[in-house]
Amino acid sequence: MEQQLLLKAKKDLPKYLNEFNNFWNLTANHILDEDLSNCYHTSILFKNWQVSLNYIGISKVNSIFFEVHEDINASLFHAYFGNYRSAHMHLRSVIELSLQILYFYQHEVEYLQWQNGEFRIKHDELSGYLKRHPNLQVPEVENLLNQITVEWKKFSKHIHAETPLFFQTELESKKTKKISKRDFNIWKGNYLKTGYLINLLFLIFYRDKLTRFQTKPRELLLLNLKPRDFNVLGIEI
Secondary structure: OHHHHHHHHHHHHHHHHHHHHHHHHHHHHHOOHHHHHHHHHHHOHHHHHHHHHHHOOOOOOHHHHHHHHHHHHHHHHHHHHOOHHHHHHHHHHHHHHHHHHHHHOOOHHHHHHHHOOOOOOOHHHHHHHHHOOHHHOOOHHHHHHHHHHHHHHHHHHHHHOOOHHHOHHHOHHHHHOOOOHHHHHHHHHHHHHHHHHHHHHHHHHOHHHHHHOOHHHHHHHHOOOOHHHHHHHOOOO
16 A cells, blocks of 8 residues: 555656646736736845844844745745635734744843743734834824734634635635636735735834845835835935
8 A cells, every 4th residue: 555655646746746837837927027026025025124134233033034034935936826825824924923023022031932932922912012112103003003913814714714715725716727817816915915014014113223224125125115104214205
């Protein structure tokens, strides 16, 4: 039996790879240049945050930044393969870990406990803490964190598969094995919105340090902001 399973696996795995390659190519041919540029920009946001903070001597939460960068890229890759449920799961992780970055920035004891699996903080506690944080005392922050919570709850539905609506197998693209504009655009909107919301939260939190960042990474972090965002940050455009 073991030998038969091995032979079957060696026969089937290339088929799976071919299926992935086919869907990847369908996605690549479907996505517009503007969408690709915006999605790629989102995929490197957190890498540039880590580079920028490291440049000014802040590196203690690097391990979390590595994982957030991995999550945002995994979401992009899963979407290219058509695995939209998994892609949304990674977006929830992006939100959770990003908020933890801001929390552990000034909670070294809890950070050490967390690294040993001895500390856990729930989303509502994190959000409530950040709403009271001195670095985030601008009127727009409460609404921003509320929007982030809305996205977190939405992505949680994919993880828990609360109804068949959130099943991978219920997606048009899964049933037809062809790119679905609807499926792709739902993911794309959620992907870009998550990157925008978290990036803006980080910009507000670290706004007093932005002038110390290197020019190119700072320009990338400020890219795609809305005019009102620059007003919140106190930056002239």
